[in-house]
Amino acid sequence: MIWNETKECMGRDEMRNLQSARLVKMVDRVYHNVEFYRKKMQQLGLEPGDIRGIEDLNKLPFTTKNDLRDNYPFGLFAIPQSEIVRVHASSGTTGKATVVGYSRRDIEIWQECVARVLAMAGVGKSDKIQVSYGYGLFTGGLGVHYGAENLGATVIPMSSGNTKKQITMMEDFGCTVIACTPSYLLHIAETLQEAGKIDKIKLKAAILGAEPWTENMRKEIETKLNIKAYDIYGLSEIMGPGVAADCEYHNGLHVYEDHFIPEVINPETLEPVAEGETGELVFTTVTKEALPLFRYRTKDLTSITYDKCECGRTLARISRFKGRSDDMLIIRGVNVFPSQVEAALLEIGETSPHYLLIVDRINNLDVLEVWVEVEERFFSDEIKILEDLTKKIAHVLQAALGLAVKVKLVEPKTIERSEGKAKRVIDKRKLI
Structure with missing residues (x-):
């Protein structure tokens, strides 16, 4: 099913014209309302009138995650605080979160984009969707929740964790769709198998994202649960889940480019790469009111194609991600940087600055083990002293990482x- 055929099946010329009109309007508004961007443009000798269409996109400055942190919390907002109806935030490398604001219209567009994703997965009004992403400042839970309500499906707002209760609700409520991380769904599947309950659930589809996963993992999920699994992509800075997703042909993720203009650049030269060539994914938002962003560098490595898909959609498609151009890890949906670990360990004072992060996938759940060097004297003391220090470090790291x-x-x-x-970092997960 196609939720919005007008936009999802639009001809390339028509899409470019729409993007151009929205880009010109957005640049003018941002220039006059966001001091950060006005100064950036002035440094480049740019005025709003210099951007006449999408062909001028590469004249605009790039935006990075550090720019959001440097303007923490609300410095990049383009509308008055009185028009902000919601804020979300993602974890930062130094304790400062990346804060995102939404106007009422932003929330409506978000609902529309997620409804497109769900419709693409065959979800309709008669379905019951169990949302098992985390709720709160993380965009996953509420993003899928409101999109499902917009579609007209029945929402079961489970949030993440408590697998036993997840399964009970799935069985008792007759849940037909689940939205969560792929590794967590595999864990649920194995728990269902052990309990002999696979045949007692009514699942038909899963909307999976928030962490890297492979085509083999998709096949394993589909086989174990006898369902169809779909990939949803998003990042809080751009909107949240629903920026892109794959259809039943699983031949790349369709980008909702009427709202988010994608580019793929060489992360070293910052120049665009050819269609089909791997590079860093960059987004420019053209309908966001609260937090519009110019050429935001996602650090995700992918390629892009503009061919019409077998499903009939003409939207640009990005390939499965091949990694990141920085050192960020995504573990159970949480962004983790080695620098976070380093900062936390230095605060403790009883450890050396030498550490190692070992990431693995055990029983289909991501596990992070941190090796920490400590002074020789700790190994000659009582075992309890080592145990106490281990607990102390684990507590500090959990507070710093949220994991x-x-x-x-x-x-x-x-x-x-x-x-x-x-x-x-040693990442033992086979993600590609």
Whole structure:
């Protein structure tokens, strides 16, 4: 099913004309309402009138996550606080969150985009969708929730965790669709198998995202649960879940480019790459009122194609992500940077600056183990002292990362030294 055929099946020339008109209007509004962008444009000798259409997009400055942090919390908002109806935030590398604001119209567009995703997955008014993404400042839960309500489906707002209760509600309420991370759904599937309840649930589809996953994982999920699994992509800075998603042909994610203009650039030269070539994904928002962004660098590595899809949609499609151009990890939907771990360990004072992050996927759930070097004296003391320090570090890291971690204390010189860039991460997950 196509939710909005007018926009999702629009001809390329017509789409470019729409994008151009929206871009010109957005640039003019941002120039006059956001001091940060006005100064950036002035430094480049740019005025709003210099942007006449999408062909001038590359004249605009890039925006990075650091720009949002430097203007924390509301410095990039383009509308008065009285017109902000909601804020969300994602975790930051230094404790400062990336704050996102929404106008009433922004929320309506978000609902529309998520409704498109759900319709693409065959979800309709008769379906019951269990939303098992986290609610709160994280955009996942509420983003899918409001989109499902907009579609007319029945929403079961479970949030994440408490697998036993998830399964009980799934069974008792006759849930037909679930939205969560793919690794968590595999965990649910295995718990269902162990309980002998696979045949007692009515699931037909899953809307999965918030972490990297593979085509093999999709097949495993579909086989274990006898359902169809769909990939949803988004990032809070641009909107939240629903920026792009795949259809039943799973041949790339359709980008809702009537709202978000995608580019793929070389992360070193910052120049556009050819269609089909891998580079860093960049978005310009053209309908956002509260937090419009010029050429936001996502750090996600992908390629793009503009061919018409077999499903009939003409929207640009991005390929499965091949990694990131920075060192950020995504673990159970949470953004984790090695620098967060380093900052937290330095605060403790009883550890050396040498540490190692080991990420693995055990029983289909991402697990983070942090190796920390401590002074030799700790190993000659009572076991309880080591245990207490381990608990203390685990507590500090969980507070800093928003994620439970396993801590392993190791003796000095255990972690390999490097003359170049220190190797801080071993990712054992097979994500590509």
